[in-house]
Amino acid sequence: MPTLDWIGKDKVVNHHQEVPYRVLEHKYGFTEKGDQKTETNSGNKIIHGDNLEALKSLLPEYEGKIDVIYIDPPYNTGNEKWVYNDNVNHPKIQKWLGEVVGKDGEDFTRHDKWLCMMYPRLKLLYKLLAEDGVIFISIDDNEQTHLTLMCDQIFGKTNSIGPIIQNKMNSKNDTANIQKNHEFIIVYRKNKRYKKNTTISSTIVNNTYKTKSILKEDDKHYFLNDYITTRGEGGILNARHNLGHTVYYNPTTKDKIAVCDYDIELAKTSNVLDEIYKTDLKLISKGYEIIRPPKVRGKLGCWTWSLDKINTQKEDLVVTGKKGSYGLKKRTFVKESEVFEENGKYYIRIYEEANSRSIIDFSTNEGTKALSEIMNMHGVFENPKNINMLEYLINLFPKKDTVVLDSFAGSGSTAEAVLKLNKKDNGKRNFILIELEDYANTITASRVKKVIRGYDFKGKQKEVLNEYSINITNLKRADKILKQFDEYKEDEQFSKVEITEKSGSIAIVGEKIISGRTEGIGGQFDFYELGKTIFKKDDNLNEKVGEQEIRNYIYYTETKTKLEREQTKDGKYLLDNYNQTGYYFYYEKDQLTTLEIDTLNIVIEPQEQYIIYADICLLDPEYMQKKNIIFKKIPRDITRF
Secondary structure, eight states, X not given: OOOOOOTTHHHHTTHHHHSOOEEEEEEEEEETTEEESSOOOSSOEEEESOHHHHHHHHHHHHTTTEEEEEEOOOOOOSSSOOBOOOOOSSHHHHTTTTOXXXXXXXXXXXXHHHHHHXXXXXXXXXXXXXXXXXXXXXXXXXXXXXXXXXXXXXXXXXXXXXXXXXXXXXXXXXXXXXXXXXEEEEEEESSOEEOTTSSEEOSOOOOEEEEEEEEEETTEEEEEEEESBOOSGGGBTTTOGGXXXXXXXXXXXXXXXXXXXXXXXXXXXXXXXXXXXXXOHHHHHTTOEEEOOOOBTTBOBOBSSOHHHHHHSGGGEEEESOTTSXXXXXXXXXXXXXXXXXXXXXXXEEEEOOOOOSEXXXXXXXXXXXXXXXXXOOSSXXXXXXXXXXXXXXXXXXXXXXXXXXXXXXXXXXXXXXXXXXXXXXXXXXXXXEEXXXXXXXXXXXXXXXXXXXXXXXXXXXXXXXXXXXXXXXXXXXXXXXXXXXXXXXXXXXXXXXXXXXXXXXXXXXXXXXXXXXEOOOOOEEEEEEEEESBOTTSSBOGGGOHHHHXXXXXXXXXXXXXXXXXOSTTTTEEEEETTEEEEEOOBTTBOOEESGGXXXXXXXXXXXXXXXXXEEOSOHHHHHHTTEEEEETTTTSOOO
């Protein structure tokens, strides 16, 4: 398989292991009632700090547990003014620190810097991703090929699902020869899964819903399925001669009776209606009318329901159409709890699963409009993501309790998408956002707060008032068009009226100032800053982080799982038991701890093996082997990861 090489690659392949582990410091929680000092424990997190360090800080709690990752990294266009700041300990890379990455022709290492920045972050994202998880990465032409090759190396080429092409729907003439109107969404899963006798099973499906109108009758709700006929070649009476029965329908009583009133043997070869069928005149005399299967491509048709099924389940059938062209549709009843009423009508959401589309249409302008409405700001973010697109991508993962991570959070669009999806389908998804810049609280978190609690908005709304093709007829009546334009300009409901030209037509466009309030959709989150490192520069433990953080760290390094067990007075030094092994952290902040016969009473629960951290060990090696005790010295034997 082809591999990607670049300047500095050999210096960053293990950089994610060299990044210092920092604890997360809780700053505040947020609920619909406002800020609070205590943690909400909602599972929703916004973290302010370098995403490389923040991703590492998430490992003890989330390694292998993130279901969906969406990131929108710098596209490296040369216009973003992003800075390479990863402190890789090598002179060749140290000279890059703090430098704004320039354009092609000005900065010949711009692609190398971008790859050096992305590689360790993708390595940590891979560790965080669940075994059945999926990662979406938005990118454009500048780095798409490099990113794909790098992801092939980290995730494996066989785990590539994408790309998905996003039609931006606002193309600009920003290239010399080809107008760009697309971006890429690179998609990878953690591990391929096979189904017997099929191709590789995809992790993602297009799990979307549509709203369907519901009818009500006798306090029961239902919707109508397709007709109980088929239009294919197999739906003709010659092929299915046992399904040609007539349904006699009484418009007054609404009764339906299926009768076999035709010659089954003759139906195998003939297509002459009067030759095959004999009408039941007794039923006709009682007010019944005839409903027979519609023709299929000029031939007599048939039903998909048997005679007995129609007669025993006729309450599930509804007659549609008018006399002489009646049809039969199946009636499907639904749970009352799934029906909702809107403007006096009843509806239900029907969920559908299918493969994701390879080309999706989501305007990048919509992301800008949404941010402008919520935050009343312009120009801070060049291309905030379309919320509907993020909802679509997240919903491709077929679970409603997913953990969604965005480590290039920007304005917080991903959190809004998660909250809106939960509102729509009663899901329990959680979001984790990471943002480096100082606006993590003032913009990212502030936006999420407004979405949760609701917000007042004021903005501009454009409306096409009239549109005209550019042709001779309209050129002759140009004076009338201009007069109409002047009349619209006098209309006080518009703050601005202008004439625009696009694709061979001109339009009179009015602009209104609109205002209102968007109701909150509920939710809560916790805000964190990156805190102190576990180890000081001299490799000793940084006791300022607190004993509990050290305990969490050690247990994770030993078991790769989160420490859930709470510390008790009787089990002060026990971390927890895992796979028949007891893990103990024999630690006192103000004194050295010694593991000896007299202190073995710290072991309170029998296990097959014990791993005990302490400052000193005086136990005899043979005794330790006999008792299955492994001693690890503090801090020397604490793993750095």
